[in-house]
Amino acid sequence: MRVGVFICHCGNNIAGTVDVARVAAEARKMPGVVFATNYMYTCSEPGQNEIKDTIKQENLDRVVVAACSPRMHELTFRRTVQKAGLNRYFFEMANIREHVSWIGENKDLNTNKAIEAVKIAVEKVKKNKPLIASSFKINKRVLVIGGGVAGMQAALDCADGGLEVVLVEKSPSVGGMMARLDKTFPTVDCSICILGPKMVDVSQHENIKLLAYSEIEEIKGYVGNYQVKVRKKATYVDWEKCTGCGECVEKCPSREAYDHFNFGVAPARAINIPFPQAIPKKATIDPTYCRQFVKGKCGVCAKMCPAGAINYDMKDEIVTEDVGAIIVASGYGLISLDRLPEYGGGRYPDVISGIQYERILNASGPTSGHIIRPSDHTEPKTIVFVACAGSRDKSIGIPYCSNFCCMYIAKQAILTKDHVPDSQSYVFYMDIRSPGKGYDEFTRRAQEEYGVQYIRGRVSRIYPKAGKMVVKGVDTLLGRQVEVEADLVVLGTAVTAAAGAAELAEKLHISYDQHKFYVESHPKLRPVETNTSGVFLAGACQGPKDIPASVGQGSAAAAKVLSLFSRDMLESDPQVASVNTNVCVGCRKCIGTCPFSAIEEQQLRDGRTVAHVIETVCAGCGVCNTTCPCGAIQLQHFTDNQLLAEVNALCLS
Amino acid sequence: MSVVADKELRIVGFLCNWCSYGGADTAGVARFKQPTDLRIIRVPCSGRVNPLFVVKALLSGADGVLVSGCHPRDCHYSDGNYYARRRLENLKRLLPFLGIDERRFHYTWVSASEGARWQQVVTDFTRRLHELGPLHPKPGVAQAVE
Numbered sequence: 092m093r094v095g096v097f098i099c100h101c102g103n104n105i106a107g108t109v110d111v112a113r114v115a116a117e118a119r120k121m122p123g124v125v126f127a128t129n130y131m132y133t134c135s136e137p138g139q140n141e142i143k144d145t146i147k148q149e150n151l152d153r154v155v156v157a158a159c160s161p162r163m164h165e166l167t168f169r170r171t172v173q174k175a176g177l178n179r180y181f182f183e184m185a186n187i188r189e190h191v192s193w194i195g196e197n198k199d200l201n202t203n204k205a206i207e208a209v210k211i212a213v214e215k216v217k218k219n220k221p222l223i224a225s226s227f228k229i230n231k232r233v234l235v236i237g238g239g240v241a242g243m244q245a246a247l248d249c250a251d252g253g254l255e256v257v258l259v260e261k262s263p264s265v266g267g268m269m270a271r272l273d274k275t276f277p278t279v280d281c282s283i284c285i286l287g288p289k290m291v292d293v294s295q296h297e298n299i300k301l302l303a304y305s306e307i308e309e310i311k312g313y314v315g316n317y318q319v320k321v322r323k324k325a326t327y328v329d330w331e332k333c334t335g336c337g338e339c340v341e342k343c344p345s346r347e348a349y350d351h352f353n354f355g356v357a358p359a360r361a362i363n364i365p366f367p368q369a370i371p372k373k374a375t376i377d378p379t380y381c382r383q384f385v386k387g388k389c390g391v392c393a394k395m396c397p398a399g400a401i402n403y404d405m406k407d408e409i410v411t412e413d414v415g416a417i418i419v420a421s422g423y424g425l426i427s428l429d430r431l432p433e434y435g436g437g438r439y440p441d442v443i444s445g446i447q448y449e450r451i452l453n454a455s456g457p458t459s460g461h462i463i464r465p466s467d468h469t470e471p472k473t474i475v476f477v478a479c480a481g482s483r484d485k486s487i488g489i490p491y492c493s494n495f496c497c498m499y500i501a502k503q504a505i506l507t508k509d510h511v512p513d514s515q516s517y518v519f520y521m522d523i524r525s526p527g528k529g530y531d532e533f534t535r536r537a538q539e540e541y542g543v544q545y546i547r548g549r550v551s552r553i554y555p556k557a558g559k560m561v562v563k564g565v566d567t568l569l570g571r572q573v574e575v576e577a578d579l580v581v582l583g584t585a586v587t588a589a590a591g592a593a594e595l596a597e598k599l600h601i602s603y604d605q606h607k608f609y610v611e612s613h614p615k616l617r618p619v620e621t622n623t624s625g626v627f628l629a630g631a632c633q634g635p636k637d638i639p640a641s642v643g644q645g646s647a648a649a650a651k652v653l654s655l656f657s658r659d660m661l662e663s664d665p666q667v668a669s670v671n672t673n674v675c676v677g678c679r680k681c682i683g684t685c686p687f688s689a690i691e692e693q694q695l696r697d698g699r700t701v702a703h704v705i706e707t708v709c710a711g712c713g714v715c716n717t718t719c720p721c722g723a724i725q726l727q728h729f730t731d732n733q734l735l736a737e738v739n740a741l742c743l744s
Numbered sequence: 745m746s747v748v749a750d751k752e753l754r755i756v757g758f759l760c761n762w763c764s765y766g767g768a769d770t771a772g773v774a775r776f777k778q779p780t781d782l783r784i785i786r787v788p789c790s791g792r793v794n795p796l797f798v799v800k801a802l803l804s805g806a807d808g809v810l811v812s813g814c815h816p817r818d819c820h821y822s823d824g825n826y827y828a829r830r831r832l833e834n835l836k837r838l839l840p841f842l843g844i845d846e847r848r849f850h851y852t853w854v855s856a857s858e859g860a861r862w863q864q865v866v867t868d869f870t871r872r873l874h875e876l877g878p879l880h881p882k883p884g885v886a887q888a889v890e
Contacts, residue, residue: 114747116786120873160765160769160772161786162761162765162766162769186769186784188772189769189771189772189773190768190769190784191780193772193773193775194771194772194775194776194777194780194863195777195778195780197780200780202779203780204783207783208783208784211783211785242760314878320852369782390775413821494802595816596818597817597818600819600820600821600822602762602763602814602818602820602855602856602857603818604770604855604857605857605858610856622762622766622820622856623820626759655807667787684827686821686822686824687821688821689824710786710821711792712789712792712820712821712824713787713788713789713824714789714791714792714821714824714827715790715792716792716794717792717793717794717827717831718827718834726788726792729787729788729792732793734785734787734792734794734797735797735800736784738785738797738800738801739804741754741756741783741785741801741805741806742756742800742801742804742805742806743804743805744805
């Protein structure tokens with residue numbers, strides 16, 4: 092066995108707190124090691140060339156690189172050794188940066204730790220076996236979860252690229268949050284005017300299959316071959332027949348339903364079409380309010396419907412879609428006003444959220460675009476906006492910035508002045524965050540052209556007094572208390588992960604952070620990929636994002652899928668379980684424990700029944716390996732012998 | 745926080761690739777300082793950790809063993825960590841019968857984004873072991889009083 096060890100300085104990242112020369116010197120003494128050296132940047136081209144040259148000169152058959160995390164560069168170096176003619180699994184990495192040099196202060200202890208990390212890797216690599224990937228066919232269909240602007244962009248780009256797309260949207264119409272907006276910053280473009288054509292494209296594109304009012308039930312499989320069960324929720328209206336005429340909505344006697352699309356600004360009917368541009372433009376019955384369901388009799392809509400589309404007996408339907416990749420664009424949520432009691436959130440009708448105000452401003456909204464306040468339907472003259480209502484507030488568990496509130500508040504203040512010329516707007520803010528193109532100019536315009544009063548400081552309390560809302564706060568620039576008697580208060584409520592984000596992540600086997608936003612593969616370099624291959628992210632499910640960023644990510648995720656699907660076959664990871672049929676006693680324990688149903692029974696010629704691993708289905712977790720009572724089933728590259736070699740390297744010395 | 749070289753204890757950590765190994769990386773990237781005793785073995789899933797690996801480590805020289813995986817319900821492999829939890833909980837109860845203080849073994853969950861939590865886990869577990877002292881006293885090193 093001829094092991095070569097390459098220690099990386101990583102500039103000063105490792106060499107600063109680890110004596111790399113000593114690590115190399117100690118490595119040379121390890122049994123089986125015939126060569127050890129240290130280099131400034133092993134991952135650089137000359138660094139990789141040195142590995143390749145040394146493999147040839149020293150006739151190495153195993154390589155260890157001690158550098159950063161294998162999650163960073165394992166793939167890089169596997170390719171390097173492969174190029175030099177070695178099997179790519181004759182390689183191990185010792186993590187002496189993230190796990191050593193960056194976290195320990197004592198150079199001696201760090202060096203010692205690095206030496207041992209190399210020792211573990213050397214002992215492991217000596218037990219490594221050559222593994223060869225097999226290839227399998229890809230199903231070139233893609234599932235997009237979420238029909239907001241990010242998901243629609245992703246779906247359209249994939250569909251234009253010739254892929255079949257299944258777009259699943261949980262609400263009755265695509266459009267997402269952007270469809271609710273009146274105008275967009277910083278151009279003050281009409282939101283639905285630019286989104287509407289995209290929505291129509293989605294519904295008419297021959298490659299896109301839209302499943303609206305549907306949710307993901309279950310996801311099985313792996314990159315290239317996912318089986319997805321989708322629950323088509325009962326709408327109680329046969330969408331094949333519904334023409335979207337709106338007759339039923341008009342006549343529905345149940346007029347106190349919660350309007351999800353308008354965020355409860357005004358009540359809706361129990362049978363409803365969310366908005367005029369809805370795609371698909373079909374009615375849906377909300378059974379929590381519908382009299383037919385609540386009281387057991389009504390049937391008005393069934394009588395009125397000219398198409399005979401109403402069906403009170405409709406049940407949820409489960410459909411299965413086979414796809415090869417998944418783009419998650421499930422969007423975001425907003426904190427409820429109840430969580431802001433100091434601002435009277437949820438208690439006073441004239442304290443509303445930014446998205447509710449957006450619906451009030453919108454011409455197709457419940458007030459037809461006339462600014463009236465909810466309590467007495469009068470036109471407000473003094474409007475106070477409170478930025479960071481919940482955002483950047485550790486006390487309610489939201490330490491992050493919600494990204495776009497500063498900008499939409501400036502936009503809403505400008506629109507307010509347009510609608511009500513004799514109005515005065517005030518904005519309480521912590522900092523104005525306007526880093527986008529044309530964004531800062533826009534907030535300046537709100538202040539300079541539209542006379543919006545920006546007050547830097549926080550609001551302490553909002554309470555009603557004689558038909559007005561008194562906003563008490565501080566102006567930290569003038570260093571004094573301020574009090575504004577407002578007609579209407581708009582809170583820039585904090586952005587949260589979408590409801591059910593964690594449950595969806597668990598179905599997808601992707602990770603989420605403490606705020607339930609999804610975690611990308613790498614925060615800088617792989618922003619739309621996840622650690623589950625074949626699953627990509629787009630938009631605000633990964634963190635608060637404005638429209639251009641979401642659209643950009645939608646396109647990026649689609650590009651990733653298109654490049655993944657540019658081949659017909661994918662290479663499977665050979666780090667899967669494998670059965671030694673001579674040792675297997677056929678107890679079937681592994682079959683029961685495998686989370687992926689990747690193990691089946693196999694009849695041998697001599698009549699014995701043994702376990703058999705379906706390689707393309709095995710995900711490589713190794714649960715079976717630990718279950719097997721006789722060690723017959725071994726996870727390749729992480730066998731008992733390999734892991735025990737690492738334990739022994741640490742403990743027996 | 746670091747201990748003197750000759751008093752460093754032997755702590756072996758089995759970390760799942762997807763969550764805890766990533767969490768340890770995140771802690772490193774954020775430069776969250778930690779005691780240097782821990783040595784990490786990467787496994788694909790906490791469900792790959794055979795309890796006998798832990799016993800083997802403790803009997804052959806380790807003073808403590810830490811296993812860390814993905815949070816329950818967040819396993820990259822659906823439910824590998826549920827298997828781990830069941831096996832390792834049993835192991836914890838078995839250790840006293842082998843004459844090993846069960847406090848020398850700890851299993852927990854750290855996600856890839858929880859760098860600060862990883863720092864806390866390592867710091868607390870290392871401190872706990874230093875209070876317990878070495879399991880395998882080495883010549884010339886004073887043993888801590890249990």
